[in-house]
Amino acid sequence: MITQEGPGVVRRWPLVKVAPAHTRDVTLLSGDWVRLSTHYLPLGRGRSVLCTDTHDCPLCTRAGGRTYWYLPVQSHPGAHRGLVELSATTSADLETVVRYGGYQLAAGAMVRLSRKTTKSGARCEYLGYDERVTAIDLHEWVTPLMVIYGLPGMAIGETLGAYGRRVKSVVEMRGRAALAELLIATRGSGPPVGSH
Numbered sequence: 001m002i003t004q005e006g007p008g009v010v011r012r013w014p015l016v017k018v019a020p021a022h023t024r025d026v027t028l029l030s031g032d033w034v035r036l037s038t039h040y041l042p043l044g045r046g047r048s049v050l051c052t053d054t055h056d057c058p059l060c061t062r063a064g065g066r067t068y069w070y071l072p073v074q075s076h077p078g079a080h081r082g083l084v085e086l087s088a089t090t091s092a093d094l095e096t097v098v099r100y101g102g103y104q105l106a107a108g109a110m111v112r113l114s115r116k117t118t119k120s121g122a123r124c125e126y127l128g129y130d131e132r133v134t135a136i137d138l139h140e141w142v143t144p145l146m147v148i149y150g151l152p153g154m155a156i157g158e159t160l161g162a163y164g165r166r167v168k169s170v171v172e173m174r175g176r177a178a179l180a181e182l183l184i185a186t187r188g189s190g191p192p193v194g195s196h
Helices: 090-098 138-147 160-185
Strands: 022-029 034-041 047-050 066-077 082-086 110-116 123-128
Touching: 034 123, 034 138, 034 160, 047 160, 066 090, 066 138, 082 090, 082 138, 090 110, 138 160
Parallel strands: none
Antiparallel strands: 022 066, 022 110, 034 047, 034 066, 066 082, 110 123
16 A cells, blocks of 8 residues: 555554444454543643643643543444543443453454443443454554654553653653643643642
8 A cells, every 4th residue: 555654654543433322333452451641721722631640740730630541443334443532431331341241351342332422421332252353462552542642652562661651751741831831821820830
């Protein structure tokens, strides 16, 4: 296939979304969760910034935080690869229905996601297991996930812990910059940068 993608450039995978009153069938490509905590900044068009997940996170006292769990999936129809972004409640529901269905949370588990309203969390239904599906390596899907947050790719064989340590200073620096931007937008009210 011919593309204009340069060497070292990684495309982000789409987030698999479920519209209200609709369903989406997916097959898991891994059972390895990745948990990310974020802060939403309502500045401009709004954006999410990664939380440092430390006691001295510069944004924890000024911007609301949310935690999401991610898994790589193959979305049907079309078998396109993507990422599901799940809340704590939905990720627990997914794990429960898959295990209750008699299978472990792993590549090949087939799930139907549904949502009643825009504000409601997605619900999960276990559909079965596709034994033809092979798990993909962690770095293969974590890299497109981290592209969403403008971070470098995960190296082959690198653990999540090692990757987290490698990008920690960048996440901290961006958190401080986001806090400064937030304080300027709110006319400097609140504690000084870095204080809790």
